[in-house]
Amino acid sequence: MASSRSSLVATLIANPSQPVVTDDLLALAAEAVGHETERAVLARGIAADLALSAPAEAKAVEASLRTTLAGQPVDIVVQPVATRRKRLFLADMDSTMIAQECIDELAAYVGLKSEVSEITERAMRGEIAFEPALRERVALLKGLPVSVVDEIIEKHITLTPGGRALVQTIRKNGGYTCLVSGGFTLFTGPIGAKIGFDEHRSNHLILNGEKLAGLVEEPILGREAKLATLVELRERFKLAAHETMAVGDGANDLAMLGEAGLGVAFRAKPAVAAAAHARVDHADLTALLYAQGYTATSIVAV
Numbered sequence: 001m002a003s004s005r006s007s008l009v010a011t012l013i014a015n016p017s018q019p020v021v022t023d024d025l026l027a028l029a030a031e032a033v034g035h036e037t038e039r040a041v042l043a044r045g046i047a048a049d050l051a052l053s054a055p056a057e058a059k060a061v062e063a064s065l066r067t068t069l070a071g072q073p074v075d076i077v078v079q080p081v082a083t084r085r086k087r088l089f090l091a092d093m094d095s096t097m098i099a100q101e102c103i104d105e106l107a108a109y110v111g112l113k114s115e116v117s118e119i120t121e122r123a124m125r126g127e128i129a130f131e132p133a134l135r136e137r138v139a140l141l142k143g144l145p146v147s148v149v150d151e152i153i154e155k156h157i158t159l160t161p162g163g164r165a166l167v168q169t170i171r172k173n174g175g176y177t178c179l180v181s182g183g184f185t186l187f188t189g190p191i192g193a194k195i196g197f198d199e200h201r202s203n204h205l206i207l208n209g210e211k212l213a214g215l216v217e218e219p220i221l222g223r224e225a226k227l228a229t230l231v232e233l234r235e236r237f238k239l240a241a242h243e244t245m246a247v248g249d250g251a252n253d254l255a256m257l258g259e260a261g262l263g264v265a266f267r268a269k270p271a272v273a274a275a276a277h278a279r280v281d282h283a284d285l286t287a288l289l290y291a292q293g294y295t296a297t298s299i300v301a302v
Contacts, residue, residue: 006080008058010050010065011042013075013280013287016161019045020073026050032068033061043296047287051081073282077291079262083242085292089170090230090256092248093181093188093202095124096266097195097285099158102187103137108156109148112140125269126251130182130222135215138205142214146207149186157187159195160266162285164302167196169289172300176237180229182222182252201229227255247288248272264288 012029014020026048030037035056040049052061062078069076094101107116116137123133167177179192181202192200204217219225226248234244246253246260249268257263257276265276266285273279280287289299 006055006082008052008056008061008078009081009084009293010037010052010061011047011077011291011293012050012065012069013047013077013283013290014045014073015283016043016046016286018073018282021045021048025069025072025074028068029065032064034064042290042294046283046296047290049293075280075283075287077262077264077278077287079278079291080242081293083261086170086243086245086261087175088230088233088237088239088244089167089175089177089288090180090226090233090244090246090260091167091177091197092226092250092253093179093191094183095249096247097160097163097179098191099160100156102152102157102183103134103141105152105156106141106144106148107137109152110141110144116140123252124250126254126271130252131220134182134203134220134222138212138216139214141212144212146186146205146210146212153187153190157191159191160285162283162287162289164195165299166285166288168300168302169294169298171196171198176233178229178233180221180226180256182220182226182250184216201225223252223255226253227259230256230259245288245292247285262291264291 012021036053037050058078065076091097101120104113104117107113119133119137122128123130177197179188179197179200181188183202184205185202188200188202203221206213206215242261244260245262246256247264247266249266263277265273265279
């Protein structure tokens, strides 16, 4: 990100179902910042900007706001105002753009959801390495008919609220979007198309006829591959680092989030939330639009 001493903007964002960003809350937040601010409502009750007129440290401003607004269901993003609009967006899929972990849903069909979910959770917290954990989980799926994927997508996968509006608004404004997942192309293809991503990248499950072979093609797309995808696309489109944004929730997203101009931890594991540039714990995915300065009327209706 740009220097935290650049002119800053603090964006306060609530979930649309709990529009708590009131004039009183904004006044309280402005007082906490300790600088003269200019207020701009992005979406009534949902999102607003506090632009700081004097130089300040982003982390200090964020800390003051978090202390003052503790207990309020409000997310806080503090960043240089000059570089907030992004032209490249990369997103994790499982537990980010969708509410589920696809491999756990596959495991449910062989009666192993609890066992596989435990491994998934440990991998996402960074307690075990992602690649061997993926191989271990995929091996448990050997013999599962590939036809169950369509059923899972239709009956068990839910898109995270705000995701389609996020992707389509970025694209409408000239940005490029990529769904990059440690999951599988059998899911990222149809789910990426449903949300509206320009492209998707993920792992390929090896098939034995019409059944899963219990193997995944190497090399596995994990932490370093997500980072490499961000760098590759940034260079392809000749973008500066600050023009990029990434979102994810797990440990295998950390390198990608750290390299992005704005790396956002979305309802993330504690270590990920602590390391990311910004965190979204309460709002839906439209928070990533408000963080860029979009107003409610400029968001694509879906």
